[in-house]
Amino acid sequence: GQNIDQPTEMTATEGAIVQINCTYQTSGFNGLFWYQQHAGEAPTFLSYNVLDGLEEKGRFSSFLSRSKGYSYLLLKELQMKDSASYLCAPMDSNYQLIWGAGTKLIIKP
Amino acid sequence: NAGVTQTPKFRVLKTGQSMTLLCAQDMNHEYMYWYRQDPGMGLRLIHYSVGEGTTAKGEFPDGYNVSRLKKQNFLLGLESAAPSQTSVYFCASSPLAGGPDTQYFGPGTRLTVL
Numbered sequence: 001g002q003n004i005d006q007p008t009e010m011t012a013t014e015g016a017i018v019q020i021n022c023t024y025q026t027s028g029f030n031g032l033f034w035y036q037q038h039a040g041e042a043p044t045f046l047s048y049n050v051l052d053g054l055e056e057k058g059r060f061s062s063f064l065s066r067s068k069g070y071s072y073l074l075l076k077e078l079q080m081k082d083s084a085s086y087l088c089a090p091m092d093s094n095y096q097l098i099w100g101a102g103t104k105l106i107i108k109p
Numbered sequence: 110n111a112g113v114t115q116t117p118k119f120r121v122l123k124t125g126q127s128m129t130l131l132c133a134q135d136m137n138h139e140y141m142y143w144y145r146q147d148p149g150m151g152l153r154l155i156h157y158s159v160g161e162g163t164t165a166k167g168e169f170p171d172g173y174n175v176s177r178l179k180k181q182n183f184l185l186g187l188e189s190a191a192p193s194q195t196s197v198y199f200c201a202s203s204p205l206a207g208g209p210d211t212q213y214f215g216p217g218t219r220l221t222v223l
Contacts, residue, residue: 004151030207042199042214043152050209087151095206096167099144099151 002026004100006088011106012078020073020086020103028093034062034073035087037102043087046073075105083107110135113215115200121221122190130185130218132200140203141183142167142212143175145196152199158183159206190222 003025012018024032031050035043049055049064049071061074073086085102092098116131132141139160144152154167161180172194174186183202187194197219201212 008149031209033211042216044214045211048209048211089152091207096154096157097152097212099153101149101151 002092002098004088004090004098006086006100006103008101009104009106011108012075014078014080014107014109016078017074017076018078018105020075020088020105022071022073022088022100024069024071024088024090024098024100026090026092026098029066030091030093030095032062032064032071032088032090033097034071035089037085037087039084046086078107080107080109112136113200113202113213115198115215115218117218118216119219121223122187123223124191126190127186127188128190128220129187130198130200130220132183132185132202132215133181134183134202134213134215135181136202136204136213137180138202138204138213139180140206140212141177142201142203143173143183143185144199144201145169145194146199146217147196155185155198190220192222194220195222196220 006022034046037043047062059076087102088100089097113134142157143155153169156175158177200215203212
């Protein structure tokens with residue numbers, strides 16, 4: 001079956017760095033997306049990886065290892081507004097996104 | 110551009126009532142999706158459409174029907190609502206199925222079935 005595993009909740013301090021891990025098993029693979037979702041709002045796109053390696057976009061970076069079925073999202077210089085849920089979503093062979101339950105990130109001053 | 114809009118934003122139904130949720134996008138996207146999101150669970154795909162006049166079942170279609178008569182609109186129907194359908198419903202659209210083209214989400218409809 002298809003499965004996504006990511007921590008339920010993480011806590012970090014403002015200004016620090018946090019890494020959110022995601023392991024996945026899917027039927028086929030067509031890339032992996034990370035989305036951010038603030039409480040009560042819709043998910044918004046953060047990053048996309050289809051090849052192994054690191055993709056950097058400002059304070060956010062995303063890493064992918066296809067052979068290990070593993071990805072992480074790295075957030076640097078944390079700000080209070082980064083408090084949100086982060087959703088890992090690989091795309092399967094039918095081009096459907098398979099969604100994890102998300103990691104709730106709590107930022108403390 | 111408004112992006113993806115959903116109507117209504119909130120709704121309370123009694124068990125057995127019916128309703129239709131409307132999703133509209135102004136980005137000329139081919140693909141549209143209906144998801145539900147429940148606490149502690151990932152987004153679950155209900156139905157999707159790969160173009161005007163087409164619909165397909167997602168992984169969790171039971172109790173729902175959809176229609177895509179116009180490219181910009183995707184309707185989700187509940188014929189006989191049940192308490193288990195209490196959820197937040199998100200509509201999304203994308204220009205293509207794969208590649209880096211992301212799905213763009215509407216603001217959600219919060220549905221409570223009593």
